[in-house]
Amino acid sequence: MNDPGRVVILGAGPTGLGAAYALHSAGVEDFVLIEATDHPGGLASSVVDRAGFTWDIGGHVQFSHYWRYDDLLDQALGDDWLHHERESWIWIRDRFVPYPFQNNIHRLDERERIQILSELERAAALPPQNPPLHFADWILRTFGPTLADLFFCPYNFKVWGFPLHMLGTRWMGERVAVPDLSRIRRSVREGRDDTSWGPNNTFRFPRRGGTGAIWRGVAQLLPAENLQFGAGAIRIDLTQRQIVLSGGRTVFYDHLITTVPLDAFCRLSEGLSLEAREAAQSLVHSSVHVLGFGLRGPKPASLGKKCWMYFPEPDSPYYRVTVFSNYSPHHVPSSGEYWSLMAEVCESSHKPVDGTTLADWASRSLRENRLIENDTEIVSLWHFRAEHGYPTPIATRDEVLATVLPVLERHRVFSRGRFGAWKYEVSNQDHSCMQGIEVVERLLGIGEEVTISRPDYVNGGAMLKRSA
Numbered sequence: 001m002n003d004p005g006r007v008v009i010l011g012a013g014p015t016g017l018g019a020a021y022a023l024h025s026a027g028v029e030d031f032v033l034i035e036a037t038d039h040p041g042g043l044a045s046s047v048v049d050r051a052g053f054t055w056d057i058g059g060h061v062q063f064s065h066y067w068r069y070d071d072l073l074d075q076a077l078g079d080d081w082l083h084h085e086r087e088s089w090i091w092i093r094d095r096f097v098p099y100p101f102q103n104n105i106h107r108l109d110e111r112e113r114i115q116i117l118s119e120l121e122r123a124a125a126l127p128p129q130n131p132p133l134h135f136a137d138w139i140l141r142t143f144g145p146t147l148a149d150l151f152f153c154p155y156n157f158k159v160w161g162f163p164l165h166m167l168g169t170r171w172m173g174e175r176v177a178v179p180d181l182s183r184i185r186r187s188v189r190e191g192r193d194d195t196s197w198g199p200n201n202t203f204r205f206p207r208r209g210g211t212g213a214i215w216r217g218v219a220q221l222l223p224a225e226n227l228q229f230g231a232g233a234i235r236i237d238l239t240q241r242q243i244v245l246s247g248g249r250t251v252f253y254d255h256l257i258t259t260v261p262l263d264a265f266c267r268l269s270e271g272l273s274l275e276a277r278e279a280a281q282s283l284v285h286s287s288v289h290v291l292g293f294g295l296r297g298p299k300p301a302s303l304g305k306k307c308w309m310y311f312p313e314p315d316s317p318y319y320r321v322t323v324f325s326n327y328s329p330h331h332v333p334s335s336g337e338y339w340s341l342m343a344e345v346c347e348s349s350h351k352p353v354d355g356t357t358l359a360d361w362a363s364r365s366l367r368e369n370r371l372i373e374n375d376t377e378i379v380s381l382w383h384f385r386a387e388h389g390y391p392t393p394i395a396t397r398d399e400v401l402a403t404v405l406p407v408l409e410r411h412r413v414f415s416r417g418r419f420g421a422w423k424y425e426v427s428n429q430d431h432s433c434m435q436g437i438e439v440v441e442r443l444l445g446i447g448e449e450v451t452i453s454r455p456d457y458v459n460g461g462a463m464l465k466r467s468a
Helices: 012-025 067-079 110-125 135-160 179-188 214-217 264-268 276-282 359-369 398-412 431-442 453-461
Strands: 007-010 031-035 046-048 055-058 082-083 088-093 095-098 202-206 225-227 233-236 240-246 251-253 256-260 284-294 307-308 320-322 338-347 377-391 413-415
Touching: 007 431, 012 031, 012 214, 012 256, 012 431, 046 320, 055 284, 067 214, 067 431, 088 135, 110 135, 110 179, 135 338, 179 264, 214 240, 225 431, 233 264, 251 320, 264 276, 284 359, 338 359, 338 377, 359 377, 398 413
Parallel strands: 007 031, 007 256, 031 225, 088 307, 256 413
Antiparallel strands: 046 055, 082 202, 088 095, 233 240, 240 251, 284 338, 284 377, 307 320, 320 338
């Protein structure tokens, strides 16, 4: 096993905690995990508001591409889990349509169904073409104009906040369900919902404490003396291998694993080439507003066991709403009297958001979309804005990463995680945690980094099976 010397990890989200866990498990003692806030979890943290409602920073669920990740979560929480079958829906044309939309067009009007089927068949019959120019081109070629205009284009702009011609296509993999014509025809013929697609058709969730409970549990598996909270990096000297923290202390490293957003890390770094610095600043991200509505009063019967819902239409600000109290009765002060909804809103340079009026618009929309009855009282409102919400997969992203990441590695800096590696296709909690574990195993000479180098391989389920 290689000796990595002193390892410093920036950020106690899933990636940083995964890296620290891997070092500790390998018997490495000379490492420190530094987190700017006073708690672990990063974007996977949870909050309990003053009224006693629990909230996540966005609509997280636990499904996995790795048996090793599953084992780590079992260590962190034992059997303190609830298990769910996914019920995800799209609210469109004043009705709910099951997800994925293209598999459930039987819920649309007959004329529209006929038109969509005709366009899907025409698209499937086309001979192989040159690669799509961008994401918008891929949508039109794959689904035809009716589905593109009705759902895919408006919804994806609402999620990403950028014109779809700016996005590439190499990130998609399992993220978008491509049409299966025989399956769609059967659904139309039988008038039956098709809801089983996708890697997260079942998932588990912590019984108590929200998603953040997982990462608090992982942090508790680590020696307290190796964790430092309440101080973030304000300057990194790549030549001297030192980090200046917000409290004024300087930390030296032999190897640095950073989960700080790549664009921000490069702005903080001295000794970085001009080419790499400028390339990093061309990366694009959106911000996310998360609004938690603590409610008292009748929950509409239509929300029953629903998990989350997508909203492509412009009358509401949110792209997704989660029935968060359905995940666990412990998310509310009293499950018999209270329940909760959690809405997510994208903000970007192409999609500005007025944070001062957003909550009012969202609450009106929840009633107009019949998610809240007129006699239901909003007893608590929680609003959080994550500056870095989604790492946007613009068409030039891979070229930028190929420029920046190798330069950092020559300085013994390894940028990993949702915004450290900037790969949306491997940015779930399981991916991010395993990026941390894998980069440590690479440094120790006992493993390779599969997740960031082979996303399709990982997302295809290759890492779920234990070795014989």
